[in-house]
Amino acid sequence: MLRAFGRTAQGHTALDEALVAQHTAGRRMLRVGMPGLVGLAFIAQASFVVLLAVGTNPALGGSLETAELIALLVLAARFVEPVLLTSELGGAIRVAENALTEINELLDTETLPEPRTPRRADGAHIELDGVRFGYHGSPVLDGLTMRVPQGRMTALVGPSGAGKTTVIRLIARFFDPDAGTVRVGGVDVREMRTEDLTSVISVVFQDVHLFDGTILENVRLGRPDATDEEVYAAARTARVDQIADRLPGGWDAPVGEGGNRLSGGERRRVSIARALLKDTPIVLFDEATAALDAENEHALQQAMSALARNRTVLVIAHRLNTLRGADHIVVLDEGRVVEEGDHTDLMARNGRCAHFWRERRRAQGWRLAAPAAVR
Numbered sequence: 001m002l003r004a005f006g007r008t009a010q011g012h013t014a015l016d017e018a019l020v021a022q023h024t025a026g027r028r029m030l031r032v033g034m035p036g037l038v039g040l041a042f043i044a045q046a047s048f049v050v051l052l053a054v055g056t057n058p059a060l061g062g063s064l065e066t067a068e069l070i071a072l073l074v075l076a077a078r079f080v081e082p083v084l085l086t087s088e089l090g091g092a093i094r095v096a097e098n099a100l101t102e103i104n105e106l107l108d109t110e111t112l113p114e115p116r117t118p119r120r121a122d123g124a125h126i127e128l129d130g131v132r133f134g135y136h137g138s139p140v141l142d143g144l145t146m147r148v149p150q151g152r153m154t155a156l157v158g159p160s161g162a163g164k165t166t167v168i169r170l171i172a173r174f175f176d177p178d179a180g181t182v183r184v185g186g187v188d189v190r191e192m193r194t195e196d197l198t199s200v201i202s203v204v205f206q207d208v209h210l211f212d213g214t215i216l217e218n219v220r221l222g223r224p225d226a227t228d229e230e231v232y233a234a235a236r237t238a239r240v241d242q243i244a245d246r247l248p249g250g251w252d253a254p255v256g257e258g259g260n261r262l263s264g265g266e267r268r269r270v271s272i273a274r275a276l277l278k279d280t281p282i283v284l285f286d287e288a289t290a291a292l293d294a295e296n297e298h299a300l301q302q303a304m305s306a307l308a309r310n311r312t313v314l315v316i317a318h319r320l321n322t323l324r325g326a327d328h329i330v331v332l333d334e335g336r337v338v339e340e341g342d343h344t345d346l347m348a349r350n351g352r353c354a355h356f357w358r359e360r361r362r363a364q365g366w367r368l369a370a371p372a373a374v375r
């Protein structure tokens with residue numbers, strides 16, 4: 001990264017300092033740990049030598065059988081081995097303790113409260129009413145009120161940091177709002193059991209995380225009890241079959257930790273296949289901002305259209321086609337709705353949405369071109 005941005009001298013100073021600090025910490029760790037390790041090893045070996053010396057004399061004098069001495073020495077050696085091993089493992093155990101502390105902190109995080117008298121969603125429309133929310137106190141949504149009608153596609157647009165992803169997180173109840181209400185199918189999400197809420201909502205995130213298993217296992221995660229035919233059908237609709245064809249191992253090809261053996265576009269296709277398999281009435285979709293190659297772009301468009309059919313879709317739209325295809329557009333800025341309507345409406349109004357549209361069109365018109373001299 002430093003090379004790519006030509007920040008050699010300035011960037012390397014920080015890198016050098018970090019490496020020196022790591023080196024110093026490593027030496028300190030050795031200094032602190034070494035005396036104990038060496039001391040223990042010395043004591044263990046010395047005891048062995050003493051036993052050998054003490055045992056040899058009676059053996060030579062005949063009061064101790066040679067076989068007995070050998071047995072004694074073997075026993076002593078077997079005793080010394082684990083003692084030395086324990087001291088070596090001590091360091092590793094200390095490192096593992098740190099990891100365990102972090103895992104425990106995560107496990108100790110309080111879960112959101114479950115309702116005493118749970119209700120189920122009645123329909124697939126979504127409403128946010130006067131929602132206020134901030135991460136660690138800094139406000140992101142400021143009294144947001146918006147509607148997502150049932151069975152239609154609603155596009156959410158707005159500048160970076162406007163709070164679009166936060167809206168999706170609140171609908172899926174990753175957090176509870178500080179004030180106001182989020183309703184799914186007319187019911188406050190706090191009055192729904194987590195499993196009831198997740199059974200009506202699928203989320204396709206911008207950065208998709210895959211688990212270190214096969215392509216097929218990752219698709220099946222959408223509905224673990226689905227039949228093989230259903231898993232293949234969902235995967236084919238999302239054009240995951242193209243990925244399986246490409247990889248050695250096909251459907252059973254491992255995707256690597258986090259899905260690092262697949263491209264960003266391919267990971268999204270797996271994620272859409274999961275959502276298709278889950279087959280929920282509501283889909284929350286965070287569209288990728290990154291440009292994709294033609295194959296991925298085409299496959300994703302197809303997959304998304306299949307996913308949107310007959311469902312309530314809330315999509316964070318970055319692509320013009322998505323915006324054009326949406327039934328309803330909501331423009332968000334600084335945690336509030338600043339414009340709302342259908343595409344024709346908003347274009348005619350020539351406000352924020354029309355501005356966003358023009359910006360995107362201009363960006364789409366950009367082409368990488370070689371300078372005339374080297375063309």
Ligand SMILES: Nc1ncnc2c1ncn2[C@@H]1O[C@H](COP(=O)(O)OP(=O)(O)OP(=O)(O)O)[C@@H](O)[C@H]1O
Pocket residue numbers: 135136140158159160161162163164165166167
């Ligand atoms: N987990 C988090 N912890 C703290 N702050 C966060 C967290 N997630 C988002 N934020 C902050 O909340 C604000 C809104 O973020 P959000 O991701 O909802 O915006 P966005 O409109 O989706 O932006 P983008 O289009 O760039 O994805 C930003 O200022 C962001 O820095």
